[in-house]
Amino acid sequence: MTDTLLPADLVDFLLFDWLELESLLSRPRFADHDRESVSALLGLADRIAREEFLPHYKTADQVEPRLTAEGDVEVLPQAGEALRAYAEAGFMAAPFATGHGGLGLPELVHMAATGSFFAANVTTAGYAMLTVGNARLLVHNASPAQIEAFVPKQLDGSAFGTMCLSEPQAGSSLADVRTRAVAEGQDELGARYRLTGNKMWISGGDQNISATIHHLVLAKIPDADGTLPEGTRGLSLFLVPKHLPGGERNDIAVAGLNHKMGYRGTSNCLLNFGEGTRFRPGGQAGAVGWLVGKPGQGLAIMFHMMNEARLGVGMGAASIAMRAQALSVEYARTRLQGRIDPAGAPVAIAAHADVARMLTRQRAIAEAALSIILFCARLVDDRDTAETPEARARADRLLGLLTPAAKTWTSEWGLEVNSIAIQIHGGYGYTRDFDVEQLYRDQRLNPIHEGTTGIQGLDFVGRKLLKEGGAGLEMLAERVARTLERAKGQGLAGEGQALSAAWDKFLAVREALPMLPRAHWMGVATEVLDGFGTTLAAWMLLDQALVAGSDERRILAQFFIASELPRAHRGFDLALGNPVPLLDFTGDAP
Structure with a gap:
């Protein structure tokens, strides 16, 4: 089997080359970590994910939790064994300060490590995600006595x-x-x-x-x-x-x-x-x-865990998409079917142009989804550890703006990656013999988890853009402008122009929103959020192409901007145009 979890070379590029992790590790809070220790920890995560989480992925789908006659719930024992290995290796405590028994790991590294577990077995890894989020809420909001009584048990996995x-x-x-x-x-x-x-x-x-x-x-x-x-x-x-x-x-x-x-x-x-x-x-x-x-502070405090869970759902969606894409490549390289030369021998389906198109689309979307989540994880670290209060506040504003897109775009378009995986596998894809069928079913829950797509759209437009005035956009606009300027001199001017047009139209939507009737913007909020997420993904892939300078990353950016970015204009045009008429479904049920 090929590398079906998060590819180490990709994660290394995103963390160190694109997101400049080493500059983050120079901050006092992360002084105990360096590139070597981070790589070792990510390697350990991959190994435990493969050895403890992946082997029971299909079994957990077939042997569901059971409610006993006594009213207790029994879960597959292998899930408990995997989570014990996870906790014993220090992953449950990893992002916590050393004062709480943790490793003081940057959130960026913790999120990347978590991706391996999600890719291997999202159902078992979900227990750990919720536990870490629960404990972090307590550390930030509970009393010292409550923290002492409850948090250590969560960090040791008991x-x-x-x-x-x-x-x-x-x-x-x-x-x-x-x-x-x-x-x-x-x-x-x-x-x-x-x-x-x-x-x-x-x-x-x-x-x-x-x-x-x-x-x-x-x-x-x-x-x-x-x-x-x-x-x-x-x-x-x-x-x-x-x-x-x-x-x-x-x-x-x-x-x-x-x-x-x-x-x-x-x-x-x-x-x-x-x-x-x-x-x-x-x-x-x-x-x-x-x-x-x-x-009366319950919801405000709960948002600490809810927003963290939204990023966690996004990471799960990106990881499931990454695994589906890798399985698709593996299958397409080994499945012989059809001929390029009518007189020749059957070829691997990866040689057919339409299959190559689907594989390229999968990879562009999956890597964009992963990039959005890791970018947000870096913002978490900047919010908590940046050198100045203003830098921390700017990171917090941008993180708040991006969170609805991080949760929604990754889960909605991650599902498309999983759908394509079934298509590439053909008739085998929807059988239970291959993992892509189960991965699709797992992925389908993510657009609903932690706030449906529609709720995230209303939050993005109604709260982030209207109520808060797009706070954080100035920081994102600066980064986009730098990318557009660099694209001119590196042979990607056309792609930069396409990105600039989409970005400018989004800004036009932002300016127009306060004048739109409430019913109009509520009806197009999800479309606007999708357009923003697509534009965000296009910027990230273009920026990465400029950082890497490789043909592979250049092709991914070019493909996405040509194939996917035009969709962003659809949502923006709906917002800027006349209200789309909707049928009335409020009558009595038949």
Whole structure:
């Protein structure tokens, strides 16, 4: 088998040549790391991903989590073994400061290492992604006592973490959350509450591969009259462990498992908090939880993990696309079918122009997706460690602007890469004998995970461009301008002109948005976000071609700009033109 995880030479180029990782490693926070240690760590990630995660990828799809008669969830044992190897190698703790027992690894390196695990087995790696995000939220927002009680267990892998936001009746509308938290006094861990309510779509909500689970739960504290406050400002955040610090089981019950088309190895649960049928801590019904932060700050704090998870979903999407592309190349080089010379012998399908076109398109999209996520990871490091407050603030603004595109463009167009993989494999592609069928099903979940594409579009246009005025665009515009100037002298002037035209039209959309009726911009928000993501991808591939100076990277940039970039104009033109008429589907159901 060829290299079907993240190619080492590509990752090395993106990290060190394009994103200038060595300059990042010169900062005091990362002084313990150098190019040699980073390469060794990435090599270790690749090895563990291949040896521990990849072998049970198909098995995890076939042997789904099971809800026992006792109400517990059993998960494939190999997933637990892989995650123990992951934690023992230090990857769970890697991005944390040494003061918390971590390696103090730059987020850029941590994200690149995570990509290998996602490419090998996204369903098992998902448990680790959620745990790291949960622990990082606590480190930044919990009290010292809460951090001491809960974070070390997550970093050594004995506890996994979840995020409990959605509810059966609320979905993505968090203003409609009904889970309630009633104050029960103070203890050594802070303000203690009893929670009652239901949470839906909870990945890792229950399983038997970690000793316990730490849930982060959004809930509302009732007003004095017992009613729940309206809207998202009434949301507070609570840490609700499966087992209390003394070992007693908390009042959390699994009401059912959701069986998805992909990510089948990740348990996905409907959880009942405070049901009181099996476990009653202290003899009372109600799940015990501790307030994280202050009342009413729940959503603002939760965004710390939500935004991190959006980048994680994007990395998963890029990694799945990268693996699908590599498998497509491997198949196309070995599958003999058809002839170039009618009198000659059958040739590998990679020799046919249409297959070469599909392979090139796959690679351009997949590498652009990977580039967007790694670029955002570098912004995380700049936000946290840049030399001046202004530089940190600029990085934070740009990161906020790019996050909707990082999550959405990678997952939507990563899915296209996976679709092409099935096409290249032909009839074999949609059989279960080849991984590309499963990879497609796994990938299809990513446009929905952590906020659907439509929600990300509304966030990008309504919040990032309208409410915040496109904060961060000035930093991106400077980088795009430098690329366009360099392209003139390196034989890519035509590609630079095409990129410039798309960028200028996006800026025109930004200027026009405040004058557009609300119904108009809401109807085209997803199209605008897609156009922005496509323009962003084109800029990155062109910039990389200029940095590398190689024919291969030049071809990728030229192909993408000629084949994919014109699509960006479609979304921008829809925004700048007259409102597109829409049918009314609000009538009574048939």
